[in-house]
Amino acid sequence: MLNQSYDEIAHLQVAGFGDNMGDLHEFYITEDDTALVAIYHPIPWDLTSMGGIEDGWLMDSSFQELDIETGDLIFEWNATDHVGVNETYVSLAPDDDFGRSAELAWDWFHINSVMKDENGDYIISGRTMSCVYKISGEDGHIIWRLHGKRSDFEFESSDAEFHFQHDARWLNEKQTRMTVWDNGDPQADVSVSRGLLLDIDQDARTASLVQDFTNENRTFGEFMGSVQAIDASNETTNFMLGFGSEPYFAEVDRDDNVLLSVQLAQSDVTSYRIYKQQWQGKPSTDPDMFWNGSHVYLSWNGATDVETWEVYTGANETSDMNSWTRIASARRTGFETTIDIADVDNMDTYVRGKALNSDGDELGRTKVSGDGEPNQRSSTDDDGEESGGDESGAASMADGRTAGMYFSVLLVVGSVLI
Numbered sequence: 001m002l003n004q005s006y007d008e009i010a011h012l013q014v015a016g017f018g019d020n021m022g023d024l025h026e027f028y029i030t031e032d033d034t035a036l037v038a039i040y041h042p043i044p045w046d047l048t049s050m051g052g053i054e055d056g057w058l059m060d061s062s063f064q065e066l067d068i069e070t071g072d073l074i075f076e077w078n079a080t081d082h083v084g085v086n087e088t089y090v091s092l093a094p095d096d097d098f099g100r101s102a103e104l105a106w107d108w109f110h111i112n113s114v115m116k117d118e119n120g121d122y123i124i125s126g127r128t129m130s131c132v133y134k135i136s137g138e139d140g141h142i143i144w145r146l147h148g149k150r151s152d153f154e155f156e157s158s159d160a161e162f163h164f165q166h167d168a169r170w171l172n173e174k175q176t177r178m179t180v181w182d183n184g185d186p187q188a189d190v191s192v193s194r195g196l197l198l199d200i201d202q203d204a205r206t207a208s209l210v211q212d213f214t215n216e217n218r219t220f221g222e223f224m225g226s227v228q229a230i231d232a233s234n235e236t237t238n239f240m241l242g243f244g245s246e247p248y249f250a251e252v253d254r255d256d257n258v259l260l261s262v263q264l265a266q267s268d269v270t271s272y273r274i275y276k277q278q279w280q281g282k283p284s285t286d287p288d289m290f291w292n293g294s295h296v297y298l299s300w301n302g303a304t305d306v307e308t309w310e311v312y313t314g315a316n317e318t319s320d321m322n323s324w325t326r327i328a329s330a331r332r333t334g335f336e337t338t339i340d341i342a343d344v345d346n347m348d349t350y351v352r353g354k355a356l357n358s359d360g361d362e363l364g365r366t367k368v369s370g371d372g373e374p375n376q377r378s379s380t381d382d383d384g385e386e387s388g389g390d391e392s393g394a395a396s397m398a399d400g401r402t403a404g405m406y407f408s409v410l411l412v413v414g415s416v417l418i
Contacts, residue, residue, distance in 0.1 A: 015073035026111070111127075223244055223245045289352065308355075
């Protein structure tokens, strides 16, 4: 877990499964400040009933609830303890390599979301089961199945049904509204991925579609994806849609009118989930700058409050900022801002940049670049202590210019978190 300066404030490890068994499919913070994490782990399994080998391997899906402060295990659930493998929609061919080794264990369940409700029970999504399960927080038994081969619910229309879904969430404490990302049936004549808003009657065991949401292209994202009610307490809230394996996300209103449509890349870019929320990033690192003699390139990875960049020149790289002269300024333009200083007459030996917020307050300064060595960093910082050089900061091309943002966990686009 990271704070708003992107410093690690907690490091969680799943209990009892070894060092590397935590999985990317879920990390959810509950109202009790505990964490829900998904776990995939191979186990020996007789697969003959499913067309596999007797000495086969199954990829079990589990989840744990952990105390964030201590790392102690609070609750654990394993799919194989409660669900039959014959409920899956994934076939296993006799000549299939899957199921023949621990490395290629058969992924029959594929847990991809977990949420804890107000009563201490859980809802989980099993993708390859096309089913959402409500799990007892007392003993782990299945309270009900929503969709799948053994559904306990009657769907009032086929439009309310989902296939190979992700991201199942309750929207209210009464547990009458749920959102689900329906990836769509890849075997259908026309496949479209949708966000679903469902009415769930747990007493009558009925499910009905309130509204479905998609983008203008009616994109089919075969795997991954998400739907977020931006303000779940508001009946007229907008929704964020993430199309997973396809490089798109969208914001739509309650009636499925598209308000924002974004394509992240041409291809080969995926996003597991998309969120829109307030985020104020205050990196503990310094801003980055590159100066090639005529242009200054400024960026600050993860900083959200930068409104304006200023460029200063000075004769002494270690001098106080009062002796530096401001030579240019510009409003921030995306991740990297370029400022032309080719025609500045009063240039001195060194250049540095300063980041300001909307009130004109200083947020941070770059290190110093010296004349003749455009990417040089100062050997000392303002306190006279040694600086670590240019080993940190944004990724760079061969010429030293910022190449862009490369995040494995978080990409901030405005207030949208990817």
